[in-house]
Amino acid sequence: MIFGEDDWQRLVAIAEIVTCDDGPVADGVVDECLPRVSAIIGQTPMPDERLRRAPGLRAIFNVEGNFFPNVDYGYCFRHGIRVAVAAPAFAAPVAEYALALTLDLLRGVTRADRAFREGTEAYGWRGNRDATTLFGRDVGIVGFGNIGRALVQLLAPFRCRLRIHDPWLPDAVVREAGATPTTLDGVFAGSDVVIVASAATRDNRAAIGAAQFARMRRGAKLVLVSRADVVDFAALLDAVRDGRVEAAVDVFPEEPAAADDPIRKMPGLLLSSHRAGGLDSALKTIGAMVVDDLDLVLRGLPPVRLQAARPETIGLQRSRPGVAASAQRQPG
Amino acid sequence: MIFGEDDWQRLVAIAEIVTCDDGPVADGVVDECLPRVSAIIGQTPMPDERLRRAPGLRAIFNVEGNFFPNVDYGYCFRHGIRVAVAAPAFAAPVAEYALALTLDLLRGVTRADRAFREGTEAYGWRGNRDATTLFGRDVGIVGFGNIGRALVQLLAPFRCRLRIHDPWLPDAVVREAGATPTTLDGVFAGSDVVIVASAATRDNRAAIGAAQFARMRRGAKLVLVSRADVVDFAALLDAVRDGRVEAAVDVFPEEPAAADDPIRKMPGLLLSSHRAGGLDSALKTIGAMVVDDLDLVLRGLPPVRLQAARPETIGLQRSRPGVAASAQRQPG
């Protein structure tokens, strides 16, 4: 499903494929292949005992966005086996969606359509009482990974003043992107819009909470597109309810949200059901990335398109095998 | 209202101001000032008989977006009096809004919020069945004036293939912008999204109609942000109704739309009540432009920020003193 016709032809040209059409590859099939396998594509569990039986293994390409705990990463690092995920394929669509949500909050697109359908629309200047532009505004970004970098590209023509917080990066990297490195609190205090694009790590569960929302400018916007649990969700809803913050939310603590969840009626919220990354075009990009990197690995070169695990950070990231991930696993 | 505090201070420093707080300046006041007036800011009618009595007049700055027929343009051209409008101030907000509408149509933001509020949202890939990305798509733009140029800047990071139609420009101008000059029909046939940003001219009333919509790719998007009457509106609604086209519409043949207008219930339409340009920040930009250009004109230099009337085109443009314009005239 992830391979376009061209990429599939390239794939079968460079490799013998063992696969299974419906559902995960059976354990027996895996075990049988181990002695001669060069690369694994997918979420096949690879604990130590399997890795030992795969002396020719050079790469494990997980076609999702997160590193799962089903691989013995230490073994792979010691033996030069590359483990990589498809996170870069999601950067462009997620950044695009974050921009769409940002523009919607600022310009009031969804709200105006709703008013028009209810017959309460106002025209011209009067319909724009709460609307503002993105041009020249103070924009904060939390997390400067694949998504954050793609966002900076999309925001460039708007000439915003960018504040970026990322505890894993030196200031110079943020400055080279034309932004100001800023503390987490500083991002919230100094921005008209804050876009949360940080991965889930050991250290940032609910790191964005009441203290941060209290610092936000009145009427500031929050856009949440990466992971729900980096935000204290109850505190976010409080900030929206009391009118301090308007928010666009694509990820939720529980998905699907309960049928009677009060967020479904809340004003000040733009609601989106985990739709930021999961586009068909992203799937096809993953397929192309996998074939490109497999070709490199089989030629003895390092992968360059997927995101390879690094020994320092693999233990710091939290994976999320929840509802959305399972939705992602079922694109058909 | 259009002047920020700084710009007002600059204005009174370079000129003696004759003004009137509520409503248009009275005829008597105008007539009294004519012998010594250097510049007129606003929509004061200036027929031949008034212009003759204003020997020192150098500029008429209309603070709206269109040239109105209340000035004797021929007299002004012959006597070196600059007549200029504030259209450039609207380019950035309208282009931003066009991008917001485009992303909304492609990614389904408003639709997804509505579904979430109705409890029918789908998560992840399943919620994106009809969603596509703007990256790398075929985008057509009709009209390459201030708005079209601002749009090209905003679209640049998405690396779209751009087709542009503008009958007043040589191909080279379009090519220098990185786009392909294209016929009107070619724009509709070759685009995933068509953005209509053309001014109303003598020649383009209802120029976009059934013939163009029939050429569009199935599921293509139309974004209309400039003037309603360049489109055959009935034909547009037909194309939306039969599912060939999805459209975002900011301008309508009648504004406000009738309470029982069926468009209020139509799926496939994103509805917006003439909100593209009329932001408070655009007003402030107009004020700054007026002061900047007044300063130049009083120093004997040509205006550079407002858009000056040109003898060739002044007779080709149609002004629109309708609902939206009156809405624009009442920002307070």
Added chain:
Amino acid sequence: MIFGEDDWQRLVAIAEIVTCDDGPVADGVVDECLPRVSAIIGQTPMPDERLRRAPGLRAIFNVEGNFFPNVDYGYCFRHGIRVAVAAPAFAAPVAEYALALTLDLLRGVTRADRAFREGTEAYGWRGNRDATTLFGRDVGIVGFGNIGRALVQLLAPFRCRLRIHDPWLPDAVVREAGATPTTLDGVFAGSDVVIVASAATRDNRAAIGAAQFARMRRGAKLVLVSRADVVDFAALLDAVRDGRVEAAVDVFPEEPAAADDPIRKMPGLLLSSHRAGGLDSALKTIGAMVVDDLDLVLRGLPPVRLQAARPETIGLQRSRPGVAASAQRQPG
């Protein structure tokens, strides 16, 4: 000579051409054509008495970079006849050359080649004692016309801090280009490199002199690519001689320079013989611009590629019918 084959075919398709292969068109031929001429391409003198006999004339396209005093501009403005010059065609090559000269001064390219040929070259860090980078430097630009704007584009990837001086433009225009509007003295005091790209006007003869050079940082660079007489040349040579300034000079008070001119031996000078704009590709661009704008004018539309004369500034500009211009007139 200025028309490529394609452009010539377009030209003869839209117009009947009266021309003369060698030298200027004879007076008799001109006079005979006046009653039916729509446009004039070239430097044919057009005083009042000729213009009166050309009732259908709509445009005079001078294919050089400057407005010459051989046209009755007032008559043209009053009668809606466009007079335009080819200055925009030179913007890109001149800006490119200014960048080439700037990089040469900073990185020492010509100096290093000379040392290598003399056998005195030093390698690596030792060869770079006086070399610096353009990245992130303070760059000043005097004159923000066609050349200045093209320069800003070329400098963009170097992320310089730009200071721009242009007395004909409001600050906002400079700021929109990402630069800081600055006084003439401020440009010289605050820059590592100053690029002089200003046209010659009534007010700026020798406007850059000892006072400005005295303000320059020690070791700062000056690049002169537009007009020699906006600089006090003797003062410039003094500043170079005493080591305060290094300069690249493309235009000279007298061209050709005298055989025994001491500049030919001066260190600290990069010498160039009026080569910034006169490329064959610029000629071909002019031809394309002329055909494009002629097509517009014959269709009743304003020209958009050439630079049209404006009533306010036509009297402020100084033309230069000297050596370089005559060189420009003889491209064959």
Added chain:
Amino acid sequence: MIFGEDDWQRLVAIAEIVTCDDGPVADGVVDECLPRVSAIIGQTPMPDERLRRAPGLRAIFNVEGNFFPNVDYGYCFRHGIRVAVAAPAFAAPVAEYALALTLDLLRGVTRADRAFREGTEAYGWRGNRDATTLFGRDVGIVGFGNIGRALVQLLAPFRCRLRIHDPWLPDAVVREAGATPTTLDGVFAGSDVVIVASAATRDNRAAIGAAQFARMRRGAKLVLVSRADVVDFAALLDAVRDGRVEAAVDVFPEEPAAADDPIRKMPGLLLSSHRAGGLDSALKTIGAMVVDDLDLVLRGLPPVRLQAARPETIGLQRSRPGVAASAQRQPG
């Protein structure tokens, strides 16, 4: 020498420094420190026996541009010790220099200065007989590493058609940079300028030779800024001598070149003594990169500014401990 005052203060704040002012650190000092060392900055040899005695070692930061064979890389990969070099610090200055050389060859800057000094200069169009512009030209780049990427940024405003050859990268990476992936021969056949920016690998010694030069367009330009031995130098000189190619050369098989080397008199060559990267500003960048990455490593995070060795390619690269490198080692 590589640390600015600020960076030095940051360094001593995060680490205890063991250093030696003149020349390499003595072996005894090194051996004594091994049990407690966390990071090594510099070219200290680190064979297996030393690495075993450094149980806390996390990083070796070599402050030159190449990986030297004085470290047991296998041991480091197995034990999660990062080995990194400062190559990224040279990317911007080398790319800038490559652009300067390219513009010099195309526009004839050095040649024109020489003619002026010899009294043989020609003015205007006549002085530009052999000059061409970079705008819109076909440019080929061999090697798409740090330098190549920086070059693409600098070339962007010139809107060249870029062909890039890099055997270690999939086509998609080149396409995302807006260029066309091309074979080595295709780059030479299809370009007006070829810039060689490839690292020295096991496979590319003298890979660019007579066959490639024979494919070049007559009058095409070659710019060599990375490593001399990727080019068959004798073949290059032949191509220059017979007029097919003009070349700018910054690196030579032997440095310094012999006093009587005929290249010193050759027309068609722009000569530069290994000056592309060794700027003082590059040294300071290295210092900042080292402190930034040391801070990350000591916090348990991966380095992001220096270039970390990769197991697949470490054996494929050739280091070069020759003249230029030693020049680089002596910046004072």
